[in-house]
Amino acid sequence: MSMLILIFGVALWWGAHLFKRMAPDARAQMGDRGKGLVALGLVVSIVLMIVGYRGADHVDIWFPPAWTVHINNLMMFVAIFLLGAGSSKGRARSWFRHPMLLGFLTWTIAHLLVNGDLASIVMFGGLGLWAIVSMLVINRATPDWHRPPAGAIGGDVRLVVITLVLFAVITAIHSYFVWPFPG
Numbered sequence: 001m002s003m004l005i006l007i008f009g010v011a012l013w014w015g016a017h018l019f020k021r022m023a024p025d026a027r028a029q030m031g032d033r034g035k036g037l038v039a040l041g042l043v044v045s046i047v048l049m050i051v052g053y054r055g056a057d058h059v060d061i062w063f064p065p066a067w068t069v070h071i072n073n074l075m076m077f078v079a080i081f082l083l084g085a086g087s088s089k090g091r092a093r094s095w096f097r098h099p100m101l102l103g104f105l106t107w108t109i110a111h112l113l114v115n116g117d118l119a120s121i122v123m124f125g126g127l128g129l130w131a132i133v134s135m136l137v138i139n140r141a142t143p144d145w146h147r148p149p150a151g152a153i154g155g156d157v158r159l160v161v162i163t164l165v166l167f168a169v170i171t172a173i174h175s176y177f178v179w180p181f182p183g
Contacts, residue, residue, distance in 0.1 A: 006052025010126035016041035056119035075110035090155025
């Protein structure tokens with residue numbers, strides 16, 4: 001039952017995020033009320049994923065080597081950087097068309113490297129596929145991308161500092177559930 005809850009949570013995440021792109025007229029007719037419904041759908045999807053993931057039976061599919069933890073931690077740093085790059089005032093915001101989705105995808109791949117169980121593959125794999133599909137849907141809807149102007153290098157320095165702080169905070173919180181470092 002927990003696996004079904006997890007799958008439903010991932011599916012709801014997909015639906016809530018892609019609703020505006022797949023049914024723009026229906027979403028537009030909902031007005032501001034639609035924002036609240038989409039937000040509620042996302043909150044419910046996260047709760048369902050957490051409940052489903054934590055309750056799912058542990059079924060090993062593959063056994064990640066110990067050294068993948070190092071790659072995971074590096075990728076998590078990159079993921080946090082990319083998630084912030086789209087909102088930064090530096091040069092990094094002009095490097096990628098979809099920095100937040102790339103950061104999210106990097107987060108999912110990093111977690112797939114160190115988790116070989118079925119629930120992790122369903123959750124992180126499903127969310128990673130969502131990020132890829134989202135980029136493709138956005139690119140198809142608006143094929144012309146106008147690179148934002150590069151900002152000052154100071155914005156990138158701030159982004160790196162914020163990334164370091166967030167990485168430390170996230171790993172501290174994560175350590176209460178699963179130790180994110182080797183050993």
